[in-house]
Amino acid sequence: MSDNPVPPAPFPPVGEGKRGTEGYLGYLLRQAATAYRQRVEKALADLGVTAPQFTVLTMLHAYPGLSGADLARTALVTPQTVSVILANLERAGLITRTPHAQHGRILMAALSPAGERLLALARARVHALDPVLKDDLSAPEEAVVRRWLARVAQMPG
Amino acid sequence: MSDNPVPPAPFPPVGEGKRGTEGYLGYLLRQAATAYRQRVEKALADLGVTAPQFTVLTMLHAYPGLSGADLARTALVTPQTVSVILANLERAGLITRTPHAQHGRILMAALSPAGERLLALARARVHALDPVLKDDLSAPEEAVVRRWLARVAQMPG
DNA sequence: AACATAATATCAGAGCTTTGATATGAGTGA
DNA sequence: TCACTCATATCAAAGCTCTGATATTATGTT
DSSP states (O other): OTTOSSOOOOOOOTTSGGGTTTSOHHHHHHHHHHHHHHHHHHHHGGGTOOHHHHHHHHHHHHSTTOBHHHHHHHHTSOHHHHHHHHHHHHHTTSEEEEEOSSOTTOEEEEEOHHHHHHHHHHHHHHHTTHHHHHTTOOHHHHHHHHHHHHHHHHSOO | OTTOSSOOOOOOOTTSGGGTTTSOHHHHHHHHHHHHHHHHHHHHGGGTOOHHHHHHHHHHHHSTTOBHHHHHHHHTSOHHHHHHHHHHHHHTTSEEEEEOSSOTTOEEEEEOHHHHHHHHHHHHHHHTTHHHHHTTOOHHHHHHHHHHHHHHHHSOO
């Protein structure tokens, strides 16, 4: 057995040591965001809307008339990415796009009535996840987490 | 002007109110992870390796011989996703895959010499980002953030 | 031994995301 | 006016990610 060419593949413990709180901050951030994104996708799945679509719908509800470029800057993604999401939302009849009055090139997006209805359902599902996300953080602890997340999001690319 | 069919598109302030520390925790988490992922991709771009590939290479360096299913569970993604990443890594000559001695179906992955060399370069780049990520957190604050991220990552899907 | 169950791997399709390239429109300056 | 620059939008290709389906291999049950 000792000269078996195939090593026994030591199994990494989950949530301990480098796989837990001792790991790299970036690794932890990625794992947490991945887990949360999947919970959001799961909650929205039967509504036929994806997490990125929900993000765009939410932004358009808060700020009707945003252009694709505006949305891209706000969501920290490229204009090309937003273009794909907007195309899918428009095909689903959830948004409308109208040319800007003065600026001929700009397309202003806004929720359709169907989009508003769907967003109301989606918001309830996603917001129900936030208390779980809050875990057992105390108020000062939550403030620390919020401040850190906001700073990381705003760091220069 | 008041009956202009095109509203003036109020511009959302960046980093304030709902777009800052007062926003939903889930929104903040997504924004922070997106911003960090893009910084990682930027740092790795000229090495020809992506962030997900770096993650898999790192795991295989720490635990040689992991199967695709093992990697999927560790990285919190589906086996199909890992399958795509492994195919690209193998095509690039960065990993090798050998059948398990007993378990005929399992393919054990490990870094090739080229993969080890590339990972060493990539690690230096990515690890250089961690101090920046640490921002100006005090030791107790960092502990709070780490504990929260680890918990969110381990919450049931 | 035969069947059922579970784990592993992969194919197919859809959507998200990036970089790079292209076209259009607005504004500025020679 | 013409050219230059900038912003907006989109196409194309590559990679990541998901759900759903399929094939193969072990294992456990009868």
